[in-house]
Amino acid sequence: MNSTIDIIKNRMSLRKYQNKPISKEHLDIIIESAMRAPTAGNMMLYSILIVEDEEKREKLSITCDNQSFIAKAPLVLIFLADMQRWYDYYNYCDVKEYCKRNQIEFRAPDEADLLLASSDAIIAAQNAVIAAESLGIGSCYIGDIMENYEVHKEMFNLPDKVFPIAMLCMGYYPLDIKRRIKPRFDRKYIVFNESYKRLKNKELEDMFKNRKVKENNKYNAKNFGQYFYARKTGADFAKEMSRSVKEALEFWKKEI
């Protein structure tokens, strides 16, 4: 179709990289591309942390569910949902006093602002992913950056109204890479016309027909659903993510 569509269709999550740093020119293009992302009201409700320091990457490889390849990624980018900058500006502009004078409610950021700022951050992240891909630089999202909130807060000096919503590991594709494009679920179970369609058992069975589990598996699961629940949705890292996000929300929503 065109080269952009080709890039999107051939992208894979890359967890092994050439052992060479991202060039300054390429890093600049990636960052500039992220910053061109659409953003609510042109507010840029996000910040980007460039992490190249080896010690920090080592630590992240542990705090983000023990994924050792993180330490070996030449470049790590953390995308932060960020309302702090705007609220600091509001403070600088005496908005609280202005609200009182004009009988407008002054409100701290809440769940909706977290979703909006996270959307901004993720849109920027995906621009970075596609820009990188077009330069021969592969990437892998690490949602686990949402875990261990207190550790990351201290590690990166994050104020209360800043939340790490996504992390990207990046590096040049190895020269001998074999692209493995993972199959997705069939479109008819993901895309609906005009109205949501809740799937019936027969459709769920068909949807998952290619996902199998061994009879003797370490989770004592009798089918793929049980196996996958144990491995993902009900796993320790998911529980930690759940705890961590709740904790982060306490700081996020704290009165200013």
Place this chain on the structure above:
Amino acid sequence: MNSTIDIIKNRMSLRKYQNKPISKEHLDIIIESAMRAPTAGNMMLYSILIVEDEEKREKLSITCDNQSFIAKAPLVLIFLADMQRWYDYYNYCDVKEYCKRNQIEFRAPDEADLLLASSDAIIAAQNAVIAAESLGIGSCYIGDIMENYEVHKEMFNLPDKVFPIAMLCMGYYPLDIKRRIKPRFDRKYIVFNESYKRLKNKELEDMFKNRKVKENNKYNAKNFGQYFYARKTGADFAKEMSRSVKEALEFWKKEI
């Protein structure tokens, strides 16, 4: 640099479209591109609603903060954070009973799952945006789809564990379009090395130096911060978004 970077850098939010439908071929490419987006554990924690029905678009143009151009967009895509499909599958697989038998906690989706599923949905949405852009199709994000949760829930038949995190209006660029690429904040206030940098008053002043407000404005604001707070963060639509998201979370977290 390359055509993908050019597409990213020249993209603008488009709110006026050619009065012609998106071709089936182009729609398919946009949907397939969205579905190639990276997704946590290959779970595809999102669904996509294709909305072409005129009446529905009319209604959305009202429920999403009265933006009349929504009704005139040839194509509307709603990106849904979706845990319903997986939990229906878990139910089909007797995961609750499996958990009891193996003394694993069975948990309903919570805030962390909403953030993870929303991330999946937004990554897919941004793939759709860039694919569309490469085909001469412009787009505009409508975060206001997070408002009026109850209305949209009924309108699109959304079950409890499905949340509309983003909407895209799409249409072909008008032939006489003048591209207006909005300036972003300076990189030094958005991108940080190794650690977050909280901005000082002097930096905030410099960051916002190009954003001005008229002396006599309808918000009775004395500076840009006050004006912008009244117009955005403290505005009625933001309060509605706040209420709506809280309400949605009640359904999202309800025990299964």
